[in-house]
Amino acid sequence: MRRWVRSEAFSAWTFMAPGLALIAVFVFWPIIYGIPLSFTDYSVISETHYVGLDNFVKAFQDHNYLISLWNSLLYVIVVPVIQVLSILMAILVNGNIPGVKIFRTAYYIPVVTSMVAVALIWSWLLSSNGVVNFLLMKIGLIHEQVSWLSTSSTALFVLMFITMWKGLGYYMMLYLAGLQGIPSDLYEAARVDGASRWRSIWSITVPLLRPHILFCTLISLMGAIRVFDEVYILTKGGPGNSTLTSSVYIFQKGLEQFNFGYASALGLIVSVLIGALSVLVFRFNRRGGVHPY
């Protein structure tokens, strides 16, 4: 006993015990407990029963849920757009020209501010007599006011735009870190060989950024499918259910209507979907090994 107490293993576990206990309760338990929960009709109001696959059958007949899944998938459009733009931004701020650090900081400000504040600003800018319409009409892109967030055909895309606007700086910094790891003599060599600027971006930058592209694509993919904050604050899924995403629907079913069993089943389906998409991204990027840490 005494030897065990003085062993390295013992002190290792005493170091890790508090952290691992919390991880167990708040990371492992939700993953594990969510599975049995989704086979019950657990809610606060009535007795709990085992209901077999009922929740899943119900889910695939639930018109709103299917729409929310579709909207979440549609939201993935924002992922490649963010990657392309943030790589271009990273290239733009990669140089050592005077004042460039100030610009990097400026682009990062939307990342550190709360979504509540960002959503509020954009909801004003984008309202029918807001600044965006004023500017767009001024340059002649549109001829009459559009209420961007309360028109079903535009609302989801406007939300994607806000997600993109808030996220660009974050991905830019990650790509910038990647760019700064590329030795500059590679570009010199390419220039000596007569390669154009675009050519060297395509043939040197993009392949060498592959691990970063994989990492950023994965996190923004998960973020897009599970998008919640901007939707919940700005539209709550409306108008109609045109911006209803799966996370918002699960939240409504679970924490607003207290159908914990059904909401868990809906969440389980989304988790499986995210898992499948992650595998797809890995396949697509097979040659770039990922070492996230």
Added chain:
Amino acid sequence: MATTTYAKKWLTGVRLAVVYVLLLALALFMMGPFLWLLSVSLMPGKNVFANPPAILPTFIDFDNYVKVWQFMSFPKYIYNTVVIAALGVVSNVVLSALTAYPLATFRFKGRNFVFGLLVATMIIPSSTAMIVHYLTIQWLHLTGSFLGVVLPSAVSVFNIFLMRQTFLSVPTDIRDSGKMDGASEYRIWWQLVLPLVKPAIAVISLLEMMAFWNNFLWPIVVLDDPQKYPLAAALTFLNGQFSYNFGWIAAGTMISVLPIIIVFLFTQRYYMEGIAGAIKG
């Protein structure tokens, strides 16, 4: 020959000008909305939907700030936010440093198993975590308390990874020499190793401070009394209460975002290094 160098110089000049124009345009796109909000908040009585819109304030008056400060109990919300953020930052720093240390430097049975288990949770995200967290917090009788707000994110797998990565770069002789002097493992950790990983501690503190400062949903779910809300949550409340008073809302929003922007501006160097260090290709 002379003409070509002249042409070259001219070309680099043009290129530089184009780069600056692009940088400025992008800065306007990213900062413009905040500057516009600032200018709305400084002009009481001015309509946000004024035509043409006011990007720069034509006059400056702090009346909105005074009024909204009197109307909403800002000191209370700021106090709530600071307490929640402080609890969150301290618990994340201490717990991730404790948990990651043996994972990086000790040799013991089960180390790879624990590490593998932690990696797995990053690949399988739970989409219903919030529901289970709510049930857990209820079971622990912590609803309505700040502890209930902080506990589910008191330590994260991400931070444990970040700390582990940093501990790996600490030379092993340090631990050996500490042992030679008869110091306990805890003392070695606290007095010899932790001072060497200050940059990582700074990064985690900043990331967590921002996360807790900006979080609005979980506090609303856990805290039954709006008087206990942190700023971001209180702000959603404010918007619902008088959506017509743009100046007040703009001022309230500025008050809530300024502290975190200021903290970021002063600490950005660490922060940028930290998020860059999070992925290594």
